Amino acid sequence: MNKYYNNDDGIIQKQELFSLPFICTFLLCLVGLYFAFYKPFVGLDAMGHQVMGTIIGALAFWMFKPGGIPFAVGTVVFLVGCVMSGLSISQVAAGFSGSSLWLLIPALFFGFALKKSGLGNRIAFFLLKSINPSYIGILLVWLVLGTGFSLLTPSIGIRFLILTAISMSVADACNLSKDSRGRSLIIITAWASAIFPGTGWYTGSLYGPVLTGFLPIEMQRIATEGLWFKVMGLPWIFITIAFFVIIYFMLRPEEKLHITQEKFAALYLELGNITKSEKIVFITLMTVLLCLPFQAMLGLASFQIMLLGLPIFLLTRVIGKQDIGTGISWDIILFFGIIMGLPDIIITSGIASWAEPVMGYVITFLTRSALTFLIGLTLIFFALRFIDVTWGFAIGAFLATATPVLYNSYHIHPTIVMMIFTFGGTLFFTSYQQPWIPQAESIMQDAGWNPKHLRQAACVYAGVVILTLIIFLPYWNAIGVMSLWING
Structure with missing residues (x-):
């Protein structure tokens, strides 16, 4: 028998080439090539045009992901195109040498250890068996778990994987039918608790x-x-609580839950005795968590403290050799490493200085008042999120180049701008706009939330964000990160 065989199952099929993602990618790449070779913009040199064309081409692959390709394809396009444009490899790959990326890698492995060991499930079901079953009680458990898991790992992906799976088990145990209001309420709030609270602090x-x-x-x-x-911190706490309250009254069923505390206790007992791996993960994560507030005393940065925790998991084999390659998404790591260097590339290539007049006009218009700036920039970012499916990071990288002007001329602190980025990045009107939605739906397999209820929840989130900007403006003025009257 021939030991070689032909398997074309994973090879791209001819009909896929005419699908919408492929067509959109092809057209956007043509736009990038046009900019790179025909240089249509006055005042932008050859390097700037080529880098702009490269960014557009990379965005095409990142946004549409034809054939389900990984982010790495766009990353390679970006890397090769920028180097061919005249930038050095050290400039293009500068994001890989920053401390932010080296905080990200151990943090993702911490989340993987939390999931692999089963500690995340144990914590969740322990809390659930401790309450009298009710919709309000379950929502409070999600809030506690979302906040607690955010302290243990910044990986939103790990958190919602754990909480979505648990919420499905809870909804099934409560005999809540598919597409019902109660089922959507339990699962949507579990998903949101994995995302919202932790955004309020740096490592969350x-x-x-x-x-x-x-x-x-x-x-x-x-x-x-x-x-x-x-x-x-306070704004995201407000957003989370306000979102939960409004969603509760919007989706709350009239009938009570048909489940007992004993049922939750039985689900907890199914986990068995606590394992050695769970103990190691708990002790390590708590030690790292306790060390983070004392960075100055210890003489260590956040990423150094996080990195010191990783060898413990490796030495104790909580994370095995095979997990290094599969435990976290290196595709995402490569994407973040490249895109973290994008602001400097935009400046070095001359794109930032070329776009300065347009950016200046927008800034002048928005800075008529503090409220105009906050709401205006948020709405602009919301709109742009419909074309930037990379959680808004591509747009955020470009707008970050304007933070020195906003700070020096208008006294708007860069953390205010970053906060608006987080508001836009968390938007979830569509599944293509928010990658965490299809990932969660792949776990639920059409037995989770009702899509109509999810759209209602997205509208609630957007409205709560605008309300937050209005309510917290005096607070931001009081702590000195922006003035009530910018030009006053």
Whole structure:
């Protein structure tokens, strides 16, 4: 028998080439090539045009992902195109040498250890068996779990994988039918609790290290971890609670839950005795968590403390050799590493200086008042999120180049701008706009939330964000990160 065989199952099929993602990618790449070779913009040199064309081409692959290709394809296009444009490899790959990326890698492995060991499930079902079953009680458990898991890992992906699976088990145990209001209420709030609360502090989500990495060096020095929490902590707590309250009254069924506390206790007992791996993960994560507030005393940065925790998991084999390659998404790591260097590339290639007049006009218009700036920039970012499916990071990288002007001329602190990025990045009107939605739906397999209820929840989120901007403006003025009257 021939030991070689032909398997074309995974090879792209002819009909796929005429699908919408392929067509859109092809057309956008043509736009990029047009900019790169025909140089249509006056005042932008050859390098600037070529880099702009490269960015558009990479965005085409990142946005539409034809054939389900990984982010790495766009990353390679970006890397090769920028180097061919005249930038050095050290300039293009500068994001890989930043501390933000090296905070990200151990943090993702921490989340993987939390999931692999089963500690995340144990914590969740322990809390569930401790309450009297009710919709309000379950929602409070999600809030506690979302906040607690955010302290243990900034990986939103890991958190919602754990909480979505658990919420499905809870909804099934409660005999809530598919597409019912109660089922949507339980699962949507579990999903949201994995995303919303942790955004309020630097290490609670990937937004902290990634967005800070976008900032120019002089802005990074003043956008400290402590100030991130001071600016965003209370607003994100308000957003989370307001979202939960409104969703509860919007989706609350009239009938009570048909489940007992004993049923939750039985689900907890099914997990068995606590394992050695769970103990190691718990002790390690708590030690790292307790060390983070004492960075100055220890003489270590956040990423150094996080990195020290990783060898413990490797030495104790909580994370095995095979997990290094599969435990976290290196595709996402490569994407973040490249995109973190995008602001400097935009500046070095001359795109930032060329776009300065347009950017200046927009800034002048928005800075008529503090409220105009906050709501105006948020709505612009919301609109742009419909074409930037990379959680808004591509747009955020470009807008980060304007933070020195906003700070020096209008006294708007860069953490305010980053906060608006987090608001836009969390938007979830469509599944293509928010990759965490299709990932969660792949777990639920059409037995989760009702899509209509999810759209209603997205509208609630957008409305709560605008309300937050209005309510917290005096607070941001009081702590000195922006004035009530910018030009006053």
